[in-house]
Amino acid sequence: MEKSSTNHVHDVIIVGAGISGINAAHHVQRKLPDSEYLLLEGRDNIGGTWDLFRYPGIRSDTDLHTFGFGWQPWQEGRAIADGDAIAQYLRNTAERDGIYSHIRFQHRTVAANWSSELELWTLEVETKSGRVELHTRFLILGTGYYDYNEPLQAEIPGLSDNFRGTIVHPQFWPKDLDYTGKRVVIIGSGATAITLLPNLAKKASHVTMLQRSPTYIMSIDNATGGSWIHKLLPRAWAFKLDRWMFMWMIIILYNFCRLFPERSRAALEGAVAKQLPKGVPMDPHFRPLYKPWDQRVCFTPNGDFFESLQGGRAHVETAHIKAMSSDSILLDNGKALEADMVVTATGLKFCIGGHIHITIDDEEINLADRYAWNSAMLQDVPNLAFMMGYVNASWTLGVETSCQLVCRLLLHMRKKHYSSVIPRLPKGFSMEPRPIWNLDATYVKKAQGFIPHCGNTGPWRGRTNYFVDLWKARYGSITKDLVFRAVKP
Known part of the structure; x- marks a missing residue:
């Protein structure tokens, strides 16, 4: 060259x-x-x-x-x-x-x-x-x-050797991938997995989010710009004020979680419990082992993650992977998850x-x-x-x-x-x-x-x-x- x-x-x-x-x-x-x-x-x-x-x-x-x-x-x-x-x-x-x-x-x-x-x-x-x-x-x-250039390789026994379905990393999602009617398993519990679940559930026959341990999930109202501030002030000023309010909100939330971990845990878990379908237990799927903000809290706009669970289009499994077969994931709790497609949302x-x-x-x-x-x-x-x-x-x-x-x-x-x-x-x-x-x-x-x-x-x-x-x-x-x-x- x-x-x-x-x-x-x-x-x-x-x-x-x-x-x-x-x-x-x-x-x-x-x-x-x-x-x-x-x-x-x-x-x-x-x-x-x-x-x-x-x-x-x-x-x-x-x-x-x-x-x-x-x-x-x-x-x-x-x-x-x-x-x-x-x-x-x-x-x-x-x-x-x-x-x-x-x-x-x-x-x-x-x-x-x-x-x-x-x-x-x-x-x-x-x-x-x-x-x-x-x-x-x-x-x-x-x-x-x-x-x-390279994704974080997921350490999943038998994934590349045994599984015969489609394996996808979110960072390198194929442009024309068709998952309509497919059984999809997302491996991971972070922001990417929580984003993917409700969106994949729109076309897939069923989506499972498989996690080793749960994370804190917080529903937020995603609509902004409709407050009295926006009615009184010029548009640019109002959105600048929105920015300051969101900055302080995150700082207050973070410090409250750090100073009062048990109260924060109770508030976050209580909000999740109200959004779960009947029969879905908090423990082990939605009760993290760590304190709030030891890892990032994941946001779900307008609760779209929980809506997918309510509609029966998706569910959450909490277990470790024991092995992979050609068309399923074998878990250490004895369950087997049938899958046509596996998404490795395990981080960057x-x-x-x-x-x-x-x-x-x-x-x-x-x-x-x-x-x-x-x-x-x-x-x-x-x-x-x-x-x-x-x-x-x-x-x-x-x-x-x-x-x-x-x-x-x-x-x-x-x-x-x-x-x-x-x-x-x-x-x-x-x-x-x-x-x-x-x-x-x-x-x-x-x-x-x-x-x-x-x-x-x-x-x-x-x-x-x-x-x-x-x-x-x-x-x-x-x-x-x-x-x-x-x-x-």
């Missing part, structure tokens, strides 16, 4: 045109308007997750008022929306904000090398016409947290950095070996930021704090005539590692050896909540545990 290059140097290159990359681009062009930036996207379209995932009913697992941008509020009359609506919102926002013209589609970043001598990143980028080299002073990774495979081969002076670095400075930069890695969302709130709020922090840092560097910045632990300081995502979910536990970690003190600590983190991003120290280098004369 022919390789071409250019000596032109960009001020900032952002990798990824999903919700993280678009947010970063907005803040860069707004706060550093004279900076030259590019946004590189490996796919043909904008949207990231919302352009990739195609499984039936794909939707957000948090409300769109906080998942959308604060600078361009979500203005549809529903809190949780489908993937197509989210992708269209991102496209419209990028065009309206002038970001679209900065995007280079079908530009997949393969490698990035930092030169200490030149104080530049050199990116190797794969395009339709060959590989090119691009240069930038600062690199922002808006590549999300999961692997776009973590991948920070989108498989970009990152080197410093041609020496490979492992991102998982690094502590994260303010959950936005990496220990001993110059001029590089990555976008990471919350586990107890929407992804976008976490990205927002990182964007504010990074742009403030870039302005500081410009003012002081610095060419590079490196997060660095104080010499001789002993840091205790903490997970960057403190969730008890199996797929998160499996990923701990492959993602950066936080520390237990100072700017190395993980995030707490949006309002605290936003204050730190805007007004906290911009120099602690950072090493700056001046522009060479």
